[in-house]
Amino acid sequence: MASEAVVLPVPGPHGPRDVRISSPSRVLWAELGITKLDLARYLIDVGDAFVAANGDRPLSLQRYPAGIDGEMFFSKNPPKGAPEYVRSVMVVYPSARSHPQLIIDEPAAAVWAAQMNTVVFHPWPSRAANPDNPDQLRIDLDPQPGTDFDDAIPAALELRQVLAEAGLNAFIKTSGNRGLHVFAPIEPIREFLDVRHAVIATARELERRMPDKVTTSWWKEERGTKVFVDFNQANRDRTMAGAYSPRALAHAPVSCPIEWDELANADPREFTIVTVPDRLRSVGDPWARMHDHPGTIDALLSWWERDLAAGLGEMPFPPDYPKMPGEPPRVQPSRARHLE
16 A cells, blocks of 8 residues: 655755655644644745744654644654754753753754654753753743733733843744743853743732732732733743744644734734744744844843842742742642641
């Protein structure tokens, strides 16, 4: 029986590479009938912008062998049989273990990942040559139950102003779901804990300015109907969907960079695997020049020190992290009161 596989020529910096797509008719997004071949072609269409945003960074692949409605798993190190143009870099995880992590350097590597049933791409905020020092400060604005994307818009606009006051130039993208991701390029001279503290300082300042709309409360029971500023996304080995990455939702959305003047009227459901290639061709990549003028987090760290002096200490870390210096107890407030 003849194989169903197809071979796609993928343009790249070293000339076109042929990438074999097995089971090209496998449906990944059942509601729209979007197949693995459609995904591969999408990644070719957005290839240069995708690599500019996610390339040269340690990367985790979120893979769905049976489509987005089936089971998924994360893949970090290159599997056996990876092509020679897919490399890896050693990184240190919060447990202090070291392990090789995937790197994408060209569109063919992203298409190969699609062949491996990758739907969501999760890049680190640091580069392969310097994985311990982020070159991006990232802030995740996460609408809580009772709020939606429209509630994240004013929070993002105020956050842009906060970062500008600290000397940072902010860029924005849709999360691909209900939230917004705000990035600021920074010089890669500080390690992850410093960047986390800069994000916490930023989040606290935003909360002070919008106390009825924004929260930094780690425990869900304390967040209310507000937009949560997820400071823990700034930790080592914590990632969010990369720019131009698809998401595993029924309408095949994409985490899409936008211009700030688009934000007020943006509808995240309009940015999909089907629509984003044409958008990119017509309006260009809003993040193309992101790293032209990186800033520093010095001002934000001075805010962190100011808040420490005022009695605002460390915030909780993710539950799989080792206990960290100065961290408050990892017990949700209602349970702590019950145990008293």
